[in-house]
Amino acid sequence: MQSIDAAAATPHTEDSTQRIAALNRNDKPFHVVLAQQFDRQSIEQLCQLSDMIRTIANTRQGTQFLRTLLSHRRAMLYFIQPSTRTFLSFTAACQILGMPHNEVRDRSTSSEVKGESEDDTIRVLTQYFDLIVMRHPSEGFAEHVANMLNKMPRPIPLINGGSGKDQHPTQAMLDIYTLLRSLAQPKPQRHAPRYTADLLAGKTIAFAGDLKRGRTVRSLAYLLCRYSGMRLLFIAPPALQIGDDIIKYIERHGIEHEKLDDIRPVIGEIDAAYMTRMQDEWDADGESQSIDYANYSLTYEMSKRFKDNLVIMHPLPRRGEIDERIDTLPQAKYWDQVKNGMWMRAALIASTFNCDGAIRDHYYAYYTY
Amino acid sequence: MQSIDAAAATPHTEDSTQRIAALNRNDKPFHVVLAQQFDRQSIEQLCQLSDMIRTIANTRQGTQFLRTLLSHRRAMLYFIQPSTRTFLSFTAACQILGMPHNEVRDRSTSSEVKGESEDDTIRVLTQYFDLIVMRHPSEGFAEHVANMLNKMPRPIPLINGGSGKDQHPTQAMLDIYTLLRSLAQPKPQRHAPRYTADLLAGKTIAFAGDLKRGRTVRSLAYLLCRYSGMRLLFIAPPALQIGDDIIKYIERHGIEHEKLDDIRPVIGEIDAAYMTRMQDEWDADGESQSIDYANYSLTYEMSKRFKDNLVIMHPLPRRGEIDERIDTLPQAKYWDQVKNGMWMRAALIASTFNCDGAIRDHYYAYYTY
Amino acid sequence: MQSIDAAAATPHTEDSTQRIAALNRNDKPFHVVLAQQFDRQSIEQLCQLSDMIRTIANTRQGTQFLRTLLSHRRAMLYFIQPSTRTFLSFTAACQILGMPHNEVRDRSTSSEVKGESEDDTIRVLTQYFDLIVMRHPSEGFAEHVANMLNKMPRPIPLINGGSGKDQHPTQAMLDIYTLLRSLAQPKPQRHAPRYTADLLAGKTIAFAGDLKRGRTVRSLAYLLCRYSGMRLLFIAPPALQIGDDIIKYIERHGIEHEKLDDIRPVIGEIDAAYMTRMQDEWDADGESQSIDYANYSLTYEMSKRFKDNLVIMHPLPRRGEIDERIDTLPQAKYWDQVKNGMWMRAALIASTFNCDGAIRDHYYAYYTY
Numbered sequence A, B, C: 001m002q003s004i005d006a007a008a009a010t011p012h013t014e015d016s017t018q019r020i021a022a023l024n025r026n027d028k029p030f031h032v033v034l035a036q037q038f039d040r041q042s043i044e045q046l047c048q049l050s051d052m053i054r055t056i057a058n059t060r061q062g063t064q065f066l067r068t069l070l071s072h073r074r075a076m077l078y079f080i081q082p083s084t085r086t087f088l089s090f091t092a093a094c095q096i097l098g099m100p101h102n103e104v105r106d107r108s109t110s111s112e113v114k115g116e117s118e119d120d121t122i123r124v125l126t127q128y129f130d131l132i133v134m135r136h137p138s139e140g141f142a143e144h145v146a147n148m149l150n151k152m153p154r155p156i157p158l159i160n161g162g163s164g165k166d167q168h169p170t171q172a173m174l175d176i177y178t179l180l181r182s183l184a185q186p187k188p189q190r191h192a193p194r195y196t197a198d199l200l201a202g203k204t205i206a207f208a209g210d211l212k213r214g215r216t217v218r219s220l221a222y223l224l225c226r227y228s229g230m231r232l233l234f235i236a237p238p239a240l241q242i243g244d245d246i247i248k249y250i251e252r253h254g255i256e257h258e259k260l261d262d263i264r265p266v267i268g269e270i271d272a273a274y275m276t277r278m279q280d281e282w283d284a285d286g287e288s289q290s291i292d293y294a295n296y297s298l299t300y301e302m303s304k305r306f307k308d309n310l311v312i313m314h315p316l317p318r319r320g321e322i323d324e325r326i327d328t329l330p331q332a333k334y335w336d337q338v339k340n341g342m343w344m345r346a347a348l349i350a351s352t353f354n355c356d357g358a359i360r361d362h363y364y365a366y367y368t369y
Helices: A004-009 A017-023 A040-056 A060-069 A085-096 A118-128 A141-150 A169-183 A215-224 A244-252 A264-269 A301-305 A324-328 A334-352 A356-366 B004-009 B017-023 B040-056 B060-069 B085-096 B118-128 B141-150 B169-183 B215-224 B244-252 B264-269 B301-305 B324-328 B334-352 B356-366 C004-009 C017-023 C040-056 C060-069 C085-096 C118-128 C141-150 C169-183 C215-224 C244-252 C264-269 C301-305 C324-328 C334-352 C356-366
Strands: A075-079 A101-104 A131-136 A158-163 A204-208 A231-235 A256-260 A272-275 A311-313 B075-079 B101-104 B131-136 B158-163 B204-208 B231-235 B256-260 B272-275 B311-313 C075-079 C101-104 C131-136 C158-163 C204-208 C231-235 C256-260 C272-275 C311-313
Touching: A017 A141, A040 A060, A040 A169, A040 A334, A040 A356, A060 A085, A060 A356, A075 A085, A075 A118, A085 A101, A085 A131, A085 A158, A085 A334, A085 B101, A085 B118, A101 C085, A118 A131, A118 A141, A118 C085, A118 C334, A131 A141, A141 A158, A158 A169, A158 A334, A169 A215, A169 A272, A169 A311, A169 A334, A215 A244, A244 A256, A264 A301, A311 A334, A334 A356, A334 B118, B017 B141, B040 B060, B040 B169, B040 B334, B040 B356, B060 B085, B060 B356, B075 B085, B075 B118, B085 B101, B085 B131, B085 B158, B085 B334, B085 C101, B085 C118, B118 B131, B118 B141, B131 B141, B141 B158, B158 B169, B158 B334, B169 B215, B169 B272, B169 B311, B169 B334, B215 B244, B244 B256, B264 B301, B311 B334, B334 B356, B334 C118, C017 C141, C040 C060, C040 C169, C040 C334, C040 C356, C060 C085, C060 C356, C075 C085, C075 C118, C085 C101, C085 C131, C085 C158, C085 C334, C118 C131, C118 C141, C131 C141, C141 C158, C158 C169, C158 C334, C169 C215, C169 C272, C169 C311, C169 C334, C215 C244, C244 C256, C264 C301, C311 C334, C334 C356
Parallel strands: A075 A101, A075 A131, A131 A158, A204 A231, A204 A272, A231 A256, A272 A311, B075 B101, B075 B131, B131 B158, B204 B231, B204 B272, B231 B256, B272 B311, C075 C101, C075 C131, C131 C158, C204 C231, C204 C272, C231 C256, C272 C311
Antiparallel strands: none
16 A cells, blocks of 8 residues: 555655656546646636536526536545535535535544544445545645555546645636636637637736745646746745745746735736735744735725736635725636636536536537527 | 624614615515515415425425426525524425535634635625525624625525524514414315415414513514404513513504413413423523423413414424423424424525416416316 | 333344334334344345346436436434444435435534424424434434334334444345345346345354444344354354344254354355454443454455455454455455445335335336346
């Protein structure tokens, strides 16, 4: 049996070809475990598929069609790490596709698992379910399970809903979907290949806040490196700047970047601002208390200097990083981001079960004119 | 943003025309927040709709029809205050209408909401769901949220499943449904306008127990004031009598009423007895321990003096207020009341999404002859 | 009202004709409460029905058919005793049959049940649901509830999902299903009456481990006594041997049996090995710490001596009783056992609602050639 630590120890900043290939075998289910698994073509296809699903779901007969797609499969949401938002997003995605689901939210409450290895618990679940969506506190555990599943007689696919401080690939996918979808506005002519354009070329994309400890920025950075021609600004308190592993990864891909410690002087140049909260739950000794977060926040006064097409994103929850009065401005995309997550997760689940073809056929048959 | 305290401070004993209008705008979804929102016509229509749904659900093809009505919508049961009974009643109502649902039962278990305002939490939920059913410990919070939803680009309807010590409008609706339905027995000729008659005229309706601290009696009192010609008896320990605000409300509507402190002498005159338990969880210092609850209880011996058509109700849970041997008497309607709650909640949800017409059409097409 | 203690006190080792008849009345729903309720014919029919359901569920149109069977009913999973495995197995079974379900997992979290008798709680649930699946810590409680339900105006069926240390009839049914299905391999010619043969005649069936405190072995023993011609080995530490009540029951049925305290000398003679873990959560004072469990465990080295058709079973969770390297051997049937439980529970629920005929018709119409 592969050790969890061994999996976790593999550096995540490399496109570990071998690891990705193991998750992506032709003779096994497709497992969504690492953001690095997605190349530019798959990003574009999934964004387009998400658009199609949301358009189809806009009509009553469309929702009925979608609900037939996976009504013959069952999903297990194994969410051992507390999470409401991601959990609800996945359950909504399952419901859109008509897929019955069940959940395990707290392994410790079950008397039945006393003394049982977690591998055995997972093996039992694979007998009842056709998909595991997993959120787990241990880095590398989702990858370990995906590899374990591949060794079973009837492997089922796994989707990583967040593992430890490290990977959260579906969040990364919804983030890039929101970014590309917002930049592609105003909507191109129907049928036009919306996501194949170089939407990021020439854009300035800022990440602001606690970049060291937030995994969403890390995961999104991997996906951005599938594109070129943009400039990345990492705006953080020096003690909480983005990790060197990410910087090296970006440099290897030839992406222009800069480290700053105040968003205010540059707000007028930015095309997309990815705001994040202080992750003070990781503080050893309250060290982030002394940081003035005004440098990494958007006030209503600053909105005068926003570009018209600025894309403001936030993985949520927010604290004070974005003034509530910004919520109703056209630049605010963080509520859309929530909804985009639901559509993107539906697209990922549908793809896992090879329903993307049926969705495309239905879309072209009924929703284009 | 409207303050919660401001909303809660508005006196609930008035038919606050302005507040009700805000919940009932033509250009916004219909929010069920206050018992006072329902006039006599809407009470009658909802009782009739509940009857239709239960009749339709009695056949297999009927249940299949009902399950198509809202299969394209999703409900969020945001039940922050512990509740099993109301929660299950709403989930059963959703299932009758084929509506997928999800739940948030305990906001504190989510790591994601740390530091997030509850308004933001709700805003996130509106991205995933088409309806919020809310049970919340804070008075006025449901109303605050309804008004907040109306300001969002895509407002969704809200149903108040109980807010604090104050309002529980769906309980009030199921109570009046049970009362009217029981008094309308024996069933009038099919097709007859069952609920438009003056069913309460000349009836003596008693409320017994801890009337000060039980919100169900308060909410039901609002609805009874849509009717006339009945006599209300409030039978409670003096320290736990019904609030003066309710008495004033009743007097303003010209309803005859009396305060008593023992049900035993009057049991033979009563047409409907709404029994309630001691709400001793609100005791500051065990002050209700010394009260002899026999004055506010029904024993099996008393059943000899029951009117034949007496309607015994109880919001449950019961302790000793009703002897278990009464359960099998025809006068016991408290188990029906539970079931009526499920049908009434289905009727309310269906109405919220304008499915009442489809239900009526189906009913008249297939279930009358 | 029947007392719970009275029910529990009735000796469970007898085929208590009267108790079984009460659960099995023609004018009432069929309640699955005791393993002893199943005679050989009903075991065979349920095994066959389970096979049919799994075959039908193997095609997409088959799953769609199955999901229409109980879409007009609703199940309550009242699982007061912590359980994940059995709970998920039942929810999966409900989903296979398209039956919406709800759950009560922890009675104590509900503010509404404060001071309410558990009988009242159940009475309320019967108003919302068409089936109760119950897991409860008290011995005899499921039987008490079944009898209480039969006294209500609209009785609904109950399935016992495990009551106290005593009965777990659906586990017993999945165990015997796994045993018979495995012994019937290689699969007889299609259409052949697979389960009516004397599959156990001449077989040696071993139970190993903590036989005193594990209820699965007890329940399975009742069902095995419907068969004859086999030899049972009870292999346990002397302090944890199978109870005398079971031995007497077996002797009354004329089944050959033996008590041993080491599996290693006899492993080569065994046709079926039912392994169990130490139930040390029942220890008063850690008395089982000193037991060497190697005598009751299967190591990889021992697999050389396994019969080719040995059937290795385990109710799970396992600790060290079965080496993980045995998992991939053809003799390992414990993962199948998990899946068999889901199919058998679907068969039991379907039978409870008299859907077995529809399933058989569908099977013979589409899945035999």
